[in-house]
Amino acid sequence: MMRKLALVLAIALMPAFGFGVYTYLGSLKTKAVRATAVKPVETKPKFALPGTMIVIQDGGLYKLSGGTFTELGKAGSWSQVAVSPDHTKLVAVSQNSLASELSLLGSDGHVIKQLTHDRVAILDANHWAFYPRISLDGKTVYYSFDQPKRGYQVDLAVWSMPLNGPQAQARRMTTPNDHTGGDVTPIPLSGGALLYVKYTLGATGIASQIWLQSRPLAAGTALTDLASDCNQPSLSPDGNQLAMICTSGKQSGRLVVAPFDGRRLGPMRTVLAGGLNAAPAWAPDGSGLAYLAPAGAGGHFQLWWLPFAVPAVSASPSGSATAPAGRLAPKQVTTDVDLTPTTPLVWY
Amino acid sequence: MQSDPNFSPMNPALTGTPPEAAIRRLRASRRRQWSTVLTVVLVLLGFLVSGAAGAVVYFWPVLMAGYQQTGQVSDIKAAASAVAQSPAAVPPAGAAFTVLLLGSDDDSKFPADHVLTQSMILVRVDPSARQVTMLSIPRDLWVPLSTGTTEKIDGAYSHGKAAAALATVEKNFHVHIDDYAWIGLKGLIKLIDQVGGVDLVVSNPVLDDFYPSDIDVRNPYGYTRVAVLPGAQHLDGMHALQYVRSRHNDLQSDFGRSYRQQQVLLALRAKASGLNPTDLPDLVSAVSGEFKTSMGLSRLRELLGIAQQVDFSRIHQIILTPPYTSSGQIPGHSALNPHWDLILPLVRQYFP
Numbered sequence: 001m002m003r004k005l006a007l008v009l010a011i012a013l014m015p016a017f018g019f020g021v022y023t024y025l026g027s028l029k030t031k032a033v034r035a036t037a038v039k040p041v042e043t044k045p046k047f048a049l050p051g052t053m054i055v056i057q058d059g060g061l062y063k064l065s066g067g068t069f070t071e072l073g074k075a076g077s078w079s080q081v082a083v084s085p086d087h088t089k090l091v092a093v094s095q096n097s098l099a100s101e102l103s104l105l106g107s108d109g110h111v112i113k114q115l116t117h118d119r120v121a122i123l124d125a126n127h128w129a130f131y132p133r134i135s136l137d138g139k140t141v142y143y144s145f146d147q148p149k150r151g152y153q154v155d156l157a158v159w160s161m162p163l164n165g166p167q168a169q170a171r172r173m174t175t176p177n178d179h180t181g182g183d184v185t186p187i188p189l190s191g192g193a194l195l196y197v198k199y200t201l202g203a204t205g206i207a208s209q210i211w212l213q214s215r216p217l218a219a220g221t222a223l224t225d226l227a228s229d230c231n232q233p234s235l236s237p238d239g240n241q242l243a244m245i246c247t248s249g250k251q252s253g254r255l256v257v258a259p260f261d262g263r264r265l266g267p268m269r270t271v272l273a274g275g276l277n278a279a280p281a282w283a284p285d286g287s288g289l290a291y292l293a294p295a296g297a298g299g300h301f302q303l304w305w306l307p308f309a310v311p312a313v314s315a316s317p318s319g320s321a322t323a324p325a326g327r328l329a330p331k332q333v334t335t336d337v338d339l340t341p342t343t344p345l346v347w348y
Numbered sequence: 349m350q351s352d353p354n355f356s357p358m359n360p361a362l363t364g365t366p367p368e369a370a371i372r373r374l375r376a377s378r379r380r381q382w383s384t385v386l387t388v389v390l391v392l393l394g395f396l397v398s399g400a401a402g403a404v405v406y407f408w409p410v411l412m413a414g415y416q417q418t419g420q421v422s423d424i425k426a427a428a429s430a431v432a433q434s435p436a437a438v439p440p441a442g443a444a445f446t447v448l449l450l451g452s453d454d455d456s457k458f459p460a461d462h463v464l465t466q467s468m469i470l471v472r473v474d475p476s477a478r479q480v481t482m483l484s485i486p487r488d489l490w491v492p493l494s495t496g497t498t499e500k501i502d503g504a505y506s507h508g509k510a511a512a513a514l515a516t517v518e519k520n521f522h523v524h525i526d527d528y529a530w531i532g533l534k535g536l537i538k539l540i541d542q543v544g545g546v547d548l549v550v551s552n553p554v555l556d557d558f559y560p561s562d563i564d565v566r567n568p569y570g571y572t573r574v575a576v577l578p579g580a581q582h583l584d585g586m587h588a589l590q591y592v593r594s595r596h597n598d599l600q601s602d603f604g605r606s607y608r609q610q611q612v613l614l615a616l617r618a619k620a621s622g623l624n625p626t627d628l629p630d631l632v633s634a635v636s637g638e639f640k641t642s643m644g645l646s647r648l649r650e651l652l653g654i655a656q657q658v659d660f661s662r663i664h665q666i667i668l669t670p671p672y673t674s675s676g677q678i679p680g681h682s683a684l685n686p687h688w689d690l691i692l693p694l695v696r697q698y699f700p
Contacts, residue, residue, distance in 0.1 A: 003384075010391045014398040021402030028626040035544060098573050124557040128575050146555060152596035154555040179599035181553030181578065199552045199578075201599050205607060206552040208578070229551075232579060245579070251549050251611070251660070253580055276547055276580035292580075299547045299582055342577040 035298025037338030040069035045333050049305060051284040054081050054090070054346040055339050061092060061109050064303075073109025080343040082132040082141075084163075087348050091115065091132040091141050091163075099126040102143060104163065115141065116167050124149065130156065131344070135188040139163055142173070142186040142194070155182035158196050160216075173216045174198070180206050185344065187235055189262065192216070195223075195233055195242075202226040204249050210242070212263070223265045230256065232344065234289075236282045243280040243289055246270075253277045255291060255306070272306055272330060281345035290333070292341045300338035306330045406629060413632040414645045444474040445526040446699060447643070448514055450505060451609070453593075454532035454638070455562035457569065461509050463532075464502040466593070467609050470517065470525070472699050475650065478658050481698045482613070483666040484606035486673060490683040491520045500683055505530075510640065522692060523699045527642045533563055535638025536592075537585030539616070542634040543623065546588050546615035550578045554608075556594040588612050602684075603669045610665050621656040625649075664698060 040055065040062040048067030055062050061072040061081060072090075079100065080093040089112070090105040102115040118127035132143045141163050144156035155178060161170035173194060176182030180199040187195040191214075198211045198220075208231040213220035223242075224230040230246040242260040245253040252274045259266035271289070278301065280291040288307035295302040307328045404411070451467030454460070468485040487502035494515035495507040504516040510528050518525055531539070540546055554576040562568035574590045576583075583591060592612050598604035623631075643651070668691060676685040 003387075007387060007391070011394065014394045017395050018398035018400075018402035018405075021399040022406045025403060025406045025626050028624065029630070030623050030627050095575075100575070123571055123573065126557075126573060128555065128573075130575075130577065149557070152556075152558060154557050154597045156553055156555070177599075179597050181555060181597075184553060184578070206599065206604070208552065247549055249551075251614070253549060276549065278580040294547055294582065298544055301580075301582065338582070341581050342579055 031297040035296065035300070037298065037300045038336050039071075040064070040334070040337045040339075041071050043069065043334060043336055045069075045303070046335070047331070047333065049283070049290065049333060049347075050287075051348055052087070053281075053290065053303075054083065055303065056081060056343050057337055057339050061090075061105075071109070072107075073105065073111070079340065080130060080132065081346055082134050082344075083346045083348060084134045084138045085136055086138060089134075089138075089163075090346075091134060091143075093130055093132060093343075095128075098123070100128050100130060102129050102132050102141065115161070115163075128154075128156065131185050133186050133188060134163065135160075136190055140188070142188050144182065144184045144186065145170070145172075146182070147172070153179055155180060156184055158183045158186045158194065160188075171216065174211075174213060174220070175217060177201070183211075185231065185233060187233060189235075189239075193262070195235070197231045197233065198222070200226060207249060210244060210265070221264075223260075224268075228268075232279060234280045234282055234344065235260070236286050237284055238286060241282075241286075243271075243282060245277055245280065251276075255280055255289065257289075276301075276341075278341035279343065279345045281347045284348055290345055290347060292339055292345070295332055296335065298338075300336075301341045302335060302337060303333040303339060304330045305333050406626075409629045409633045409636070410645070413636070442475050444472060444476075445647075446470065446472045446524060448517055448525045448528040449613070450510065450513055450528060450530040451536065452505065452530065452532055453560070453562070454534075455560070455568045457562060458506075462506045465505045465513055465530075466502060467606075468501065468513070468517070469606075469609065469613065470521070470523065470699065473651065473654055475654050475657075477662075478654070479662045479664070480654070480658050481664040481666065482610050483695070483698065484603075484610060484668065485517065485521075486602055486606065486668055486684050488602060488682070488684045489668075489673065489686050490676065490678055490681070491516065491686065494519055500681065510642070520686070520688075521695050521699075523695055527647065529641040529643065530639065531635065532638040533589060533593075535635040537563075537589050538634040538638065539631065540583070540585035540588045540612075542631050543616065543619040543627075545582050545584045546612060546619060547580070547582050548611055548615040549580045550576055550591065551608075551611075552578050554591055554594050554597070556590075556596045558596050559590065559594055583612075588615075600669070603667050606667045607665075610667075614660065614663065617655045617658075620652060623652065666694065666698065 040057055045067050053064040056078055059077045060075040061078050062069050063072050077094045078092045079095040082091045088107050091102055092105055093100050099118040101118055104112045104115055106112055116129050120126055128146045130144045132141050134141050140160050142160045145159040146154050146156050155176040157172050157176045158174040159170050159172050174183045177200050183196050183198050185197045194213045196211055197208050199206050199208050207226045207229040210223040210230050210233050211220045212223055228246045229249050230244045232245045234243045241257055243257050246256045247253045254270045255272035255277050256268050257271050258268040275293050278292045280289050290305050292301045293304050449469040450465045452463040452465050454463045466487050470483040472481045489501040491501050492498045493504045494512050505513040514525050514528055556574040558571045559574040561570040561572040574594050576591045592609045595605045672690050673684045673686055676683055
């Protein structure tokens with residue numbers, strides 16, 4: 001009797017075993033394929049960074065302060081953001097498939113007004129506005145804008161417009177190279193000078209350089225060479241050092257720091273080699289750099305912190321001293337999020 | 349008469365020979381033992397079959413694809429006969445082999461299998477040296493096709509499918525091709541999404557005001573705008589396709605696009621190196637109908653293995669920019685003229 005019962009049980013378990021094998025094989029699938037990110041507000045950073053940082057994920061604006069993420073305003077299609085010098089206003093880019101617009105936001109993320117009006121019915125009359133940056137006096141917004149356009153040519157030039165004025169008062173600041181993608185990531189300096197990234201065709205393809213321009217539409221000077229392929233500049237709070245990503249035409253970017261005296265760069269020093277590093281930003285006290293790089297099975301971009309052993313020192317571009325003096329190992333700040341790496345980090 | 353309680357005619361101790369009943373009991377006992385063993389064996393076999401059935405069901409998409417989409421040797425044989433060579437023997441395991449990668453805009457503007465190959469990349473894989481060479485063939489290259497006419501090389505596939513494309517490349521580049529793989533637009537999107545996206549450094553802003561809007565739309569003749577911003581990022585299938593397909597605002601023209609295609613291919617290779625065989629059913633289901641290859645499953649497995657072993661520094665990328673080619677105006681066409689005196693030594697060097 002017992003034997004028959006065992007046999008019946010075994011026969012009943014056979015299909016279950018087959019299903020179990022099927023399920024087990026499914027459980028062996030690579031985690032990278034299935035890894036999904038969670039919203040920053042659902043995570044807790046590993047440790048708190050000083051000051052306030054604004055990051056973007058999946059169209060939403062998030063503030064990181066005191067080791068906690070909070071969402072700013074309603075989730076939308078935000079793709080890039082900048083902050084005013086007094087930290088009371090934001091300028092953010094909202095992007096759809098045909099155009100992108102700049103909007104002025106309060107520090108809590110509510111929209112005060114739309115600054116640009118780039119969406120029109122005729123396809124190629126639409127415009128892109130990217131990389132906003134507010135001037136040191138808080139009155140002007142600098143940004144990359146695809147105007148003028150000719151035929152198939154669409155290149156970004158750096159433009160500026162009054163933060164409180166109409167788009168009709170916008171003025172072009174730079175002259176991009178044709179069919180390269182143009183000029184991006186403006187950083188307005190005092191006295192009307194401008195740092196930005198210019199794309200140029202070099203010996204091995206289109207590459208980036210950090211450029212300095214003293215006044216609107218002036219010829220400008222390249223601060224880095226084409227072979228180094230440097231971009232994503234970030235000026236230290238005291239204005240004496242420039243951090244940037246240099247790829248040398250490769251599929252990985254070094255995090256590089258060089259002293260800057262307002263006219264030229266000093267010796268460049270690699271503070272972090274290799275990897276898909278992006279969006280470097282100086283700590284408000286200059287004690288290190290935050291940046292974005294992938295981590296985890298899904299390769300999603302996380303926030304990292306690279307502290308310097310001693311506070312970064314200023315150095316003359318002509319001098320032999322290089323900054324920052326000494327650095328520690330990078331530390332991962334966030335886990336499981338997927339921060340947008342094509343927006344410069346805002347940290348104050 | 350007092351009876352002996354031990355006496356029994358069936359007691360073997362008394363009789364000296366096994367009585368019938370004892371033999372029956374013994375046989376019955378042995379039968380039960382055998383029956384038990386047989387039952388256990390059958391139950392184990394049942395579990396084995398059941399487990400195998402579970403595995404077969406799991407890998408069913410791969411098995412079907414192995415039958416339908418891979419090992420399309422007829423195209424290879426047709427190509428071989430088109431260039432008047434005997435069908436080449438399959439290279440032994442571990443030997444270097446050459447694959448022609450083809451990518452097509454297979455949207456509804458074109459009848460199936462009469463599509464152009466916007467992307468043609470010749471790849472030589474040397475497993476023993478762990479070395480990979482990629483040569484992008486410009487789509488506008490003006491060459492005699494294996495089908496008889498002289499046209500841009502991207503038209504070969506539309507005239508005679510993969511066989512014509514292979515034969516045309518073999519004939520013009522004097523190279524032997526062992527296998528091919530073809531993928532359509534949606535296939536590339538789904539493949540990239542299925543591996544979880546690709547991670548790469550976008551070299552410069554890729555902006556296009558006239559990017560084809562021809563996937564899953566009623567009117568495949570429309571356009572849309574595209575902006576892929578520079579820097580390190582994680583691209584999903586749709587954005588990766590935009591990056592490799594956009595061509596209108598690139599100073600390097602189609603060469604820039606070729607570079608971007610190789611870049612995404614290498615990013616895909618990096619992702620593939622993290623996969624294992626249990627990922628294959630989802631991958632195969634994702635690209636179903638959008639992927640064809642002459643490679644058998646064993647060659648595909650070999651390629652996956654190589655993807656895990658080859659390091660980036662051993663990947664050689666070649667793009668036939670000037671002086672290997674020059675722009676030319678053939679009546680009615682804007683094409684690229686090949687300079688074979690420069691191209692062929694290069695091909696001989698890297699595709700011996």
